[in-house]
Amino acid sequence: MTTADDPDQLEVQFAQWRQYVRRRPELRRSDADELEDHLRGSVDELVATGLRPDEAFLIAVKRLGRLDDLSREFAREHSDRLWKQLVLTGGSDDPVVDERSRRDLVAMVVCALGAAVSIKLPELFGLRFDQDFAFYAPNLSLFALPWLAAFLAWRRRAGPTLIGALVALFTLGAVAANGYPLAADSQSYVLTNIHLPIALWIVVGLAYLADDLRSTRRRMDFIRFTGEWFVYFVLIALGGGVLIAFTVGTFQAIGIDAEDAVTQWVLPGGMVAAVVVAGWLVEAKQSVVENIAPILTRIFTPLFTAVLLVFLAVLVWTRAGIDVEREALILFDLLLVVVLGLLLYSISARDPLAPPGPFDKLQLALVVSALVIDVLVLAEITHRISEYGTTANKAAALGENVILLVNLAWSAWLMLGFVRRRNPFAALERWQTGYLPVYAVWAWIVVLVFPPLFQHL
Amino acid sequence: MKVTKDLVAASATPMVLGILAEGESYGYAILRRINELSGGELDWTEGLLYPLLHRLERLGHVESTWQSPPGERRRKYYRITDSGLAELAEQRRQWDTVVGTLKEIWLGTGEARRFTPIPLEGPA
Numbered sequence: 087m088t089t090a091d092d093p094d095q096l097e098v099q100f101a102q103w104r105q106y107v108r109r110r111p112e113l114r115r116s117d118a119d120e121l122e123d124h125l126r127g128s129v130d131e132l133v134a135t136g137l138r139p140d141e142a143f144l145i146a147v148k149r150l151g152r153l154d155d156l157s158r159e160f161a162r163e164h165s166d167r168l169w170k171q172l173v174l175t176g177g178s179d180d181p182v183v184d185e186r187s188r189r190d191l192v193a194m195v196v197c198a199l200g201a202a203v204s205i206k207l208p209e210l211f212g213l214r215f216d217q218d219f220a221f222y223a224p225n226l227s228l229f230a231l232p233w234l235a236a237f238l239a240w241r242r243r244a245g246p247t248l249i250g251a252l253v254a255l256f257t258l259g260a261v262a263a264n265g266y267p268l269a270a271d272s273q274s275y276v277l278t279n280i281h282l283p284i285a286l287w288i289v290v291g292l293a294y295l296a297d298d299l300r301s302t303r304r305r306m307d308f309i310r311f312t313g314e315w316f317v318y319f320v321l322i323a324l325g326g327g328v329l330i331a332f333t334v335g336t337f338q339a340i341g342i343d344a345e346d347a348v349t350q351w352v353l354p355g356g357m358v359a360a361v362v363v364a365g366w367l368v369e370a371k372q373s374v375v376e377n378i379a380p381i382l383t384r385i386f387t388p389l390f391t392a393v394l395l396v397f398l399a400v401l402v403w404t405r406a407g408i409d410v411e412r413e414a415l416i417l418f419d420l421l422l423v424v425v426l427g428l429l430l431y432s433i434s435a436r437d438p439l440a441p442p443g444p445f446d447k448l449q450l451a452l453v454v455s456a457l458v459i460d461v462l463v464l465a466e467i468t469h470r471i472s473e474y475g476t477t478a479n480k481a482a483a484l485g486e487n488v489i490l491l492v493n494l495a496w497s498a499w500l501m502l503g504f505v506r507r508r509n510p511f512a513a514l515e516r517w518q519t520g521y522l523p524v525y526a527v528w529a530w531i532v533v534l535v536f537p538p539l540f541q542h543l
Numbered sequence: 544m545k546v547t548k549d550l551v552a553a554s555a556t557p558m559v560l561g562i563l564a565e566g567e568s569y570g571y572a573i574l575r576r577i578n579e580l581s582g583g584e585l586d587w588t589e590g591l592l593y594p595l596l597h598r599l600e601r602l603g604h605v606e607s608t609w610q611s612p613p614g615e616r617r618r619k620y621y622r623i624t625d626s627g628l629a630e631l632a633e634q635r636r637q638w639d640t641v642v643g644t645l646k647e648i649w650l651g652t653g654e655a656r657r658f659t660p661i662p663l664e665g666p667a
Contacts, residue, residue, distance in 0.1 A: 117593070119609075120570060120619045124589060127571035151588050159590035163598050 096129070096139045103147065110153065112161040125150060187370065193240050194366035201233040201362055202355035215354045220270040222354075224263040227283040230361035232256045235293035237362055241369065242296035255289045259533075266537040273478040274537040281482075285529035287312070288522065302512075305519035310434045311368055313379030313427075318364035326356050380435030384445075387428050391448055394455040401462075415483045418463045422490040425456040429497060433515055442505045450505055453498045460491055478540040482532050489528055493521050546585055555587070555595055557634040563605060563623040564631055570596065570619070596621055604630050 100122065107118045125146050132142035150156065205215070213221050235252055244252075263282055268275040291308045298304040330348050337344035432449060464487055471480055500517055503509040562568060562576050570592055577587055599605045604627035611617040623631070 116619070119617075120593060121589065123569070123616055123618050124571045124574075124593075126616060151590055155588075156590040159594045160597075163594035163601075 096143060099143050107153065110157045112157040117160060190241065190366065190370060193237055194362060197233040197237040198359035198362040201230050201358035205229040205354045205358050216349045223279050224282060227286050228256065228260055228263060230358035231286045231290050234362050234365045235290045237365060238290065238293040239296065244293065244296050248292065248296060252289060252293055256286065259286050262533040268537060274540055277478055277482050277536060278533050281529045281532040285526060285533055288526040302516050302519045305522060306434055306515060309430055313431050314368040315364050317378045318367045319360060322360040322364055326360065379431045383428050383431040387432065387449060387452055390424065390428060391452040391455065394452065394459065398455055398458060415463065415467055418460060419483055419486050419490070422456060422460060422487065422494065425452060426490060426493060429453060430518060433518060436511065442507065446501065446505055450498060450501045453494050453501065457491070457494055457498060460487065464491065478536055482536065485528060489524060551585060551587065555591060557631060557638055559595060559599065560604065560623060560627055560631040560634065563621055564628065567620050567622040569621065599627065
């Protein structure tokens with residue numbers, strides 16, 4: 087090494103050290119500056135005693151102590167800083183980060199406003215949000231999700247191919263929502279209302295994944311995103327409900343009826359804007375807030391397992407047949423969705439390398455009991471269908487049941503292997519993320535193929 | 544000899560305030576000065592000093608400014624405030640009491656006890 091290189095080398099080391107320090111939320115920029123000055127003072131002194139700069143740097147860093155200890159001491163004095171990161175207005179003091187989050191904020195506001203304006207546009211053609219339910223119900227997701235996808239695509243700097251695909255798929259969704267002559271009381275109409283948001287949400291997923299469509303990790307991130315988004319959306323909706331109640335109440339107190347303004351403007355605009363805002367919140371807070379969905383999972387997995395096991399026991403004990411009406415089938419579909427959700431979100435929060443524990447066995451019990459119940463239901467319903475023929479509703483419910491059943495059955499198999507240490511946890515993760523396209527394909531089939539197949543009934 | 548952590552922590556505030564009472568200074572220089580004055584016996588860490596300085600600043604005992612003296616790096620300098628001087632006076636009174644008492648115990652009662660072995664408990 088030549089001596090001429092040393093100062094440069096040293097600067098590189100300082101830069102690396104700075105980068106490392108800046109990752110600590112407890113240490114602010116000014117703290118990093120102060121500590122760097124300290125480090126430089128220490129290095130200068132050691133160099134003056136005859137050490138080479140790189141040696142001096144090593145010793146000085148060592149003297150500074152472990153960064154963990156240092157930041158713990160800082161955290162003790164500045165506990166407020168960790169909390170401030172959770173508050174939107176308490177910006178960081180890093181100009182680069184600030185600039186990025188400011189631009190995100192602007193993009194989010196543009197998309198949220200766009201959503202709010204777009205839902206009012208049909209009014210130009212004489213449609214009213216509180217009256218033309220037949221038009222708004224199937225189209226609702228089309229006023230919100232494209233804007234969320236636009237925000238995500240903007241954030242990920244999506245390429246022209248992806249943007250083209252997104253536009254094409256949302257257009258296809260619009261065609262599916264409005265192209266078929268469906269009566270508002272037909273089964274196909276209701277099915278479209280339910281399935282189009284699911285199909286379009288997975289299109290949002292494309293925007294979320296952007297350049298990494300096949301990566302298991304990224305797909306898992308999208309599953310996490312979905313859960314967090316849902317939690318935020320519910321929270322915003324609750325807050326919005328309180329706001330609306332106060333608005334209507336206070337205006338009533340001064341003799342003005344605000345209800346019309348609320349149902350015409352605040353409710354529709356706020357609803358679609360909240361979709362975008364919730365997405366932005368998840369993106370902005372990703373690394374800071376401990377995921378909420380996995381915590382809910384931990385609480386409810388034991389409870390659901392207990393309920394299902396008790397249900398099974400009662401079923402066997404009383405030998406009562408399951409009375410499978412259409413509603414019952416949908417109920418059991420939803421049950422499978424809940425079980426799958428519990429499974430997905432505990433997978434998403436789990437360290438794939440951790441050995442199997444009691445919670446994994448509990449989860450296996452949950453999945454197996456749900457499967458047993460579902461097989462009983464399925465046997466009953468196929469019997470019914472073969473007897474009375476099928477309808478759009480029954481076909482959709484049955485299809486979903488089969489899809490979920492296949493997913494959970496193979497999941498149970500993989501979990502059994504994992505609990506018995508036959509296969510790694512990653513296999514289960516891969517299976518779940520690989521299954522995502524199946525939901526998308528099925529949702530699109532229901533939306534696009536079912537109406538003509540069942541003669542628009 | 545190593546001064547225990549508790550004692551270092553307890554004495555850190557009056558020491559820092561005392562050094563700053565001599566004139567404004569910055570972190571590294573304060574650490575050097577402590578090291579110098581204690582003959583290297585007091586082992587202060589950066590994890591002790593900087594959070595302490597920040598706490599004193601929050602309490603209003605010191606104030607800080609970023610300065611770049613000619614020919615030197617930009618540094619964060621700390622200056623003692625009036626409230627800091629008052630705090631220092633108060634701390635000095637308390638430490639004088641503690642040190643005075645210890646001196647009385649160890650030296651005041653006479654040289655004779657210095658060589659008296661401390662009796663062990665239990666039967667000899």
